[in-house]
Amino acid sequence: MLCTPHPAMPPRVIAPWSPAPPRLATEPAAEEGPDPHLPALAELRAMAAELEGLECEAYRSLFEVATWLFGRSAFEVIELHGATVFLSSLLRRPGVFNRVLGWGLHRPPGVGALHALRACFEAAGCVPAYDLLPPLLGEDVSASMRALRIRKGAVAAVLHRALPADGEPLSPPRARPSAQVVQVVAVQGEETYAPAALCAEVFAMPVTVRGILEALREQPGWQHWLALVDGEPAGAALSFTRGGRCWFGWAATRPQFRGQGVKGALDDARIAAARAAGCRSISTDTATGTPAAPDPSLRSLTHRGFAPAYLRATYLPLAGGAGS
Numbered sequence: 001m002l003c004t005p006h007p008a009m010p011p012r013v014i015a016p017w018s019p020a021p022p023r024l025a026t027e028p029a030a031e032e033g034p035d036p037h038l039p040a041l042a043e044l045r046a047m048a049a050e051l052e053g054l055e056c057e058a059y060r061s062l063f064e065v066a067t068w069l070f071g072r073s074a075f076e077v078i079e080l081h082g083a084t085v086f087l088s089s090l091l092r093r094p095g096v097f098n099r100v101l102g103w104g105l106h107r108p109p110g111v112g113a114l115h116a117l118r119a120c121f122e123a124a125g126c127v128p129a130y131d132l133l134p135p136l137l138g139e140d141v142s143a144s145m146r147a148l149r150i151r152k153g154a155v156a157a158v159l160h161r162a163l164p165a166d167g168e169p170l171s172p173p174r175a176r177p178s179a180q181v182v183q184v185v186a187v188q189g190e191e192t193y194a195p196a197a198l199c200a201e202v203f204a205m206p207v208t209v210r211g212i213l214e215a216l217r218e219q220p221g222w223q224h225w226l227a228l229v230d231g232e233p234a235g236a237a238l239s240f241t242r243g244g245r246c247w248f249g250w251a252a253t254r255p256q257f258r259g260q261g262v263k264g265a266l267d268d269a270r271i272a273a274a275r276a277a278g279c280r281s282i283s284t285d286t287a288t289g290t291p292a293a294p295d296p297s298l299r300s301l302t303h304r305g306f307a308p309a310y311l312r313a314t315y316l317p318l319a320g321g322a323g324s
Contacts, residue, residue: 183265216238
């Protein structure tokens with residue numbers, strides 16, 4: 001079923017997120033000698049600034065659509081203490097639409113920034129999720145988070161893959177064979193209803209989010225992907241391209257089709273499209289699973305040439321805690 005077409009969205013110019021050059025928290029005292037960990041931290045910050053910068057651009061674009069549909073009082077993007085705050089008083093719960101991204105990449109996380117970020121969400125009646133690189137947290141911020149009952153929740157692997165130059169072949173994936181034939185199509189126009197609805201269904205998102213995902217067709221750089229098994233929608237995903245880089249997100253497989261190569265087929269189609277668009281690299285993130293049972297999405301991506309760049313933790317306030 002197709003939804004009623006959206007009216008033409010007025011064109012908007014979205015400024016790219018340009019993080020300041022990575023800076024270290026403090027210079028080591030001269031009498032103590034150089035800190036051997038500082039070069040590693042600087043390299044980590046630089047890599048994270050590049051990869052999370054593209055993700056931040058994608059979500060800024062998504063929020064532009066959300067504000068067009070529901071108003072700027074319902075969906076806000078705020079730059080605060082070197083972090084980007086995505087805030088929705090319409091959805092309120094932590095996660096994609098109430099999160100802090102890029103904190104600690106411009107400047108070291110501080111206690112004052114933590115309180116300012118928390119107050120921002122409190123004023124809107126929302127529960128925040130803080131996406132942070134744990135090595136960047138000092139003991140003062142960690143202690144304040146414990147006092148506010150903010151705890152580490154899920155840990156995701158942020159992955160990166162370079163694409164070969166023009167004329168060089170893509171290395172074939174090492175995917176296991178599947179008994180099912182999965183067809184992946186890039187959909188446009190009113191047909192974006194199907195992948196938007198499937199993503200909202202799998203991630204248990206309200207109809208509000210389905211409308212936002214569908215309306216992304218009005219924004220430059222977005223592609224909607226639908227995977228079919230015997231003609232039935234089995235999975236869906238989005239990709240976002242800007243400045244020679246591509247970001248993969250919102251990959252969803254319906255439960256009855258898991259383990260049948262749906263996610264791998266979506267990955268293959270998005271990689272080929274990114275290459276065709278002239279992209280130099282792709283980034284994404286996914287759950288890690290355990291050493292004994294790695295996350296299926298992580299396994300699919302690593303089989304297709306993605307390498308973990310770093311781990312990113314999501315910190316959440318405990319129910320009833322001072323951070324709620």
